[in-house]
Amino acid sequence: MKKLLVAVICAALPLGAAAQQNWKAVMRYDKQNAKAALQERFLKYVTYETTSDPAAQQVPSSKGQIAFGKVLAKELKSIGAKNVKISKTGIVTADIPATTAKPAPTLAFLAHMDTSNAAPGKNVKPQVHAKYKGGDIVINQALDLRLTEYNSPQLLQARGHDIITASGETLLGADDKAGIAIIMTFADYLLGNTGIEHGPIKIAFTPDEEISTGIKTLDTASFGADYAYTIDGGDLGQTIVENFNGRSFTAIFDGERGVHAGSAMNSAFADNLLMASDFHTLLPRHRRPETTAGDRGFILVKSIETQGNRSIIKGNIRAFTQEELEELTQIVKTTFNTIKAMNPKNKGAELSFKDQYKNAKDVIPAKLIEVLEKAMIAEEITPKRVSIRGGTDGVTLSFNGLPTADIFAGMYNLHGPMEYADLDVMEASLRTLFSTASLWSEQPKPTR
Numbered sequence: 001m002k003k004l005l006v007a008v009i010c011a012a013l014p015l016g017a018a019a020q021q022n023w024k025a026v027m028r029y030d031k032q033n034a035k036a037a038l039q040e041r042f043l044k045y046v047t048y049e050t051t052s053d054p055a056a057q058q059v060p061s062s063k064g065q066i067a068f069g070k071v072l073a074k075e076l077k078s079i080g081a082k083n084v085k086i087s088k089t090g091i092v093t094a095d096i097p098a099t100t101a102k103p104a105p106t107l108a109f110l111a112h113m114d115t116s117n118a119a120p121g122k123n124v125k126p127q128v129h130a131k132y133k134g135g136d137i138v139i140n141q142a143l144d145l146r147l148t149e150y151n152s153p154q155l156l157q158a159r160g161h162d163i164i165t166a167s168g169e170t171l172l173g174a175d176d177k178a179g180i181a182i183i184m185t186f187a188d189y190l191l192g193n194t195g196i197e198h199g200p201i202k203i204a205f206t207p208d209e210e211i212s213t214g215i216k217t218l219d220t221a222s223f224g225a226d227y228a229y230t231i232d233g234g235d236l237g238q239t240i241v242e243n244f245n246g247r248s249f250t251a252i253f254d255g256e257r258g259v260h261a262g263s264a265m266n267s268a269f270a271d272n273l274l275m276a277s278d279f280h281t282l283l284p285r286h287r288r289p290e291t292t293a294g295d296r297g298f299i300l301v302k303s304i305e306t307q308g309n310r311s312i313i314k315g316n317i318r319a320f321t322q323e324e325l326e327e328l329t330q331i332v333k334t335t336f337n338t339i340k341a342m343n344p345k346n347k348g349a350e351l352s353f354k355d356q357y358k359n360a361k362d363v364i365p366a367k368l369i370e371v372l373e374k375a376m377i378a379e380e381i382t383p384k385r386v387s388i389r390g391g392t393d394g395v396t397l398s399f400n401g402l403p404t405a406d407i408f409a410g411m412y413n414l415h416g417p418m419e420y421a422d423l424d425v426m427e428a429s430l431r432t433l434f435s436t437a438s439l440w441s442e443q444p445k446p447t448r
Contacts, residue, residue, distance in 0.1 A: 023435060052207070124172065215393040220397060332351070
């Protein structure tokens with residue numbers, strides 16, 4: 001693949017001719033060959049099962065991520081990346097040496113290896129729907145599963161694009177193997193051709209983004225980047241400038257169901273299953289995910305597990321502002337206390353909270369977004385600043401001292417059988433990476 005990408009897509013000019021020029025002035029670029037390289041990698045990557053396991057105590061949470069990380073590390077070595085390593089927690093890192101003598105910032109590009117456990121990730125069978133002509137895309141005829149311009153409105157902008165889906169029985173894994181394919185193709189190109197002037201570049205493929213544990217094991221100080229971008233976004237031109245604050249909660253109700261049901265009245269009988277059910281029911285319907293949108297936060301019960309006399313409820317609270325986060329937290333507390341009061345015979349009740357991530361709006365420097373948007377405009381891509389109703393690894397990195405923004409990766413309908421990737425948007429993301437790396441070479445290295 002390296003020979004295809006270097007020899008066919010690009011032809012190097014002398015490095016001296018590259019100075020102060022846009023990368024397209026230095027390289028001859030063929031979109032169709034770039035798409036072919038992206039497609040080849042992506043179709044390979046999605047066949048690896050890397051579902052994260054929220055019940056696991058270790059990082060990475062699944063063996064498949066370890067196996068996939070080894071595959072990626074081997075590929076990085078084969079294309080000439082330097083200092084390829086796999087950490088104890090499965091993080092794959094590598095370096096691309098600078099081609100400029102100027103003291104440019106060290107830039108990092110990251111994507112995550114795991115996929116959501118919301119749908120099966122084993123035996124993924126990708127399908128390429130070439131040159132979309134409009135109308136429905138049939139994913140699975142037997143299941144009557146199809147993409148339409150109603151359930152997938154981005155298709156209205158995708159005429160002529162190559163669309164990739166799974167077979168209808170699994171998710172696709174575009175989140176975030178699209179990002180990995182983009183970064184690997186980008187790295188392959190730069191390592192095989194020194195014509196583009198750029199500063200030091202670091203790459204990281206990380207585990208367990210979907211359960212918010214993997215990125216916490218990356219030591220940002222030793223990683224050594226000044227600025228970073230995750231390639232983990234959606235539609236063309238989107239960059240995330242704001243995200244939810246995330247907080248989880250666990251409510252536990254202990255009862256006594258050992259009493260014979262026929263003698264339950266006026267006994268010690270206490271129904272923990274009913275307590276859990278009532279707790280879920282009493283949480284306000286108007287503050288659920290399906291009844292909120294835009295800048296309004298929500299409360300979601302994710303699971304209720306009952307084992308004998310104990311019921312455990314796990315849920316999430318999401319809000320853009322700290323004030324709303326505390327408001328929703330108080331609603332959970334009030335609901336919990338109401339259930340306790342309704343069931344005085346309960347044998348025990350516990351409620352705990354854990355902060356997961358914060359809104360990174362105030363810690364992402366303006367320059368990080370400005371350079372990215374300038375890179376998009378240079379590629380005739382209209383930048384779109386978005387607030388996402390969720391979180392990313394970039395949020396954790398930003399609060400850990402590595403300012404990180406996000407770049408679109410052309411993935412849609414995430415975490416289910418309707419998930420798909422738009423290969424043409426992936427190619428636009430690839431061009432954005434080239435342009436971004438080139439522009440950052442002209443920026444001064446920050447002082448620490």
